[in-house]
Amino acid sequence: MSTVSAPVLEIRDLSVSFPTETGTVSAVDGVSLDLAPGEIVGMVGESGCGKSVTAMSIAGLLPGSARITGSVRLNGTELVGARESALRRVRGQEIAYIFQEPMTSLNPVLTVGRQIGEVLQVHERMSRRAARARAVELLTRVGIPSAAVRVDAYPHQLSGGMRQRVMIAMAVACGPKVLVADEPTTALDVTVQAGILQVLRDLRDRLGTSVLIITHDLGVIADIADRVVVMYAGRVVERAPVDDLFAHPQHHYTAGLLSASPQPGRHAGTDRLTEIPGLVPVLSSQPDACTFADRCPAADARCRDSAPPLEGHGGTDHLAACWHPCSMAHQEANR
């Protein structure tokens, strides 16, 4: 599916840096990513690796101090450097966002129906009555029972999971082409999380919405994503179809991440997971090296001298930025 139709979102060589008192910090460094219609792409990485900055920069949501280079095209329209008024039309209508905190992302003094309705009033110039009717419809679609009653509820009368559903209803109100979900389930219980992921899958199936889901939870990725992008220290280190990635990680960082995740039956005789040694590097350092070199078991002089490009190793769809990708034998040894 992803290779047939033209991508709805094309990110090319996107770099974001922030000037700080101690020098420029590069938060995102040359990220490229395509999102095909109806595709769910997962973006994983640990805190501070640039996932959220990448997501925010898509619709120009970063503060004015951010220096953004590269290209973000939505249906062929360039968004990097676009005027604020143009971006405002795109936001909510073409690209919608869902954030991590459903508890605080809703206005406490407006009913959820009014909040969903106002997106429609802003973008589609809908009347208040029509917007309300549509809000009930949307609430039903995201799985809120007795939506006709709940439409008049205030946020504090709903649980966290319900609020996240309301956020999704708001996000998809105008039928966006792309939905960016930044840690949508992190603040929720596992059972509620499953429900939310089901709603996202549902939207993709019924409306053909492309979803970019950002998380540090590999379980969420395995559950919902078609393809995965692994980020480390502002760079994409690996990009692969989801099954491929979990079965044969090529980059040592990905392999480390996978072995650091608990899996049933794998840790017999020990209560310790395999961790990745070292810390995430400071984002401003080592521009001409593999950012993972200091923590990598396979690193050599070459890794510290030049940054590996993102290229195919285990098949055309499977790209990794590594000079010494994990061999199959290495894989087996790892398990």
Add this chain to the structure above:
Amino acid sequence: MTVLTVPIAETASASITRRTRVLRRLRRNPLAVVSFVVLALAAGIALLSPWLAPYSVDQTDFARVFVPPGSPGHVLGTDDLGRDVLSRIMLGARASLQVGLLAVATSLVLGVPLGLAAGYFRAWDAVISRFTDLLLAFPFLIMAVGLAAIRGASLGNAAVAIGIAQIPGVIRVVRSDTLRLKSLDFVAAAVVDGASDLWVLTRHILPNATSVILVQATVAIPAAILGEAVLSFLGLGIQPPAPSLGTMLATAQQFAARAPWAAVLPGVVIMGLALAFNVFGDALRDALDPKGDRR
């Protein structure tokens, strides 16, 4: 998937309109009812005072000065010129309420938009906040004298002067609440959904700032009533013999030992009005709060 059920009472309350809910909450709060009745009574008396008052406010009777309250013909006694205190309180309350409301309206109309702009737009903050400092540093009386010199001494001009003097307080309160609100996630979420600045300010920030604005207003009304007394005492406000509660209080202090009622009674009315405004303002704030059903 799990769905938390909302208790039936809350679901029911959610399906009625906002106005009904607010009114019902006010009716259930005895303090709100009492303060509303006091204010309504005061407003009614103030409106009808020209017809209700038993005497004319400037009708003197030098045979009957300093008649104590309870005397036949003068329920609340008379003052140093033999004028009926009840009649003067009625008309004085009318003037005082006018000043209080006009002053607060002035300060809110100018202060709320400025406070919102200062809190929301960083670039404007410096300018507006310095303007606020300037207003605060500027002596209130000199401004009132200036205004009276330009536009003449009158009740309306005194009210406007008081209102202008109250603007900095409104700006600061609204600005700080705007700063707090704009960092909240739902404002960010609205921006992400493509809302314009004006939309965010009017639909998200202003409604959430209502409670602090209400509190500010209910404190400002009694302050304005007292401020009017100061201005009128200096001849910058209402012109004698027309009464206001503040001027009655101020002039009666000269003979407070001889006729305490002439000072105490208007004072009690000012206090009652101030208390009623405060209590009602608090009750209204609670009733407007969507989470207020617990009380």
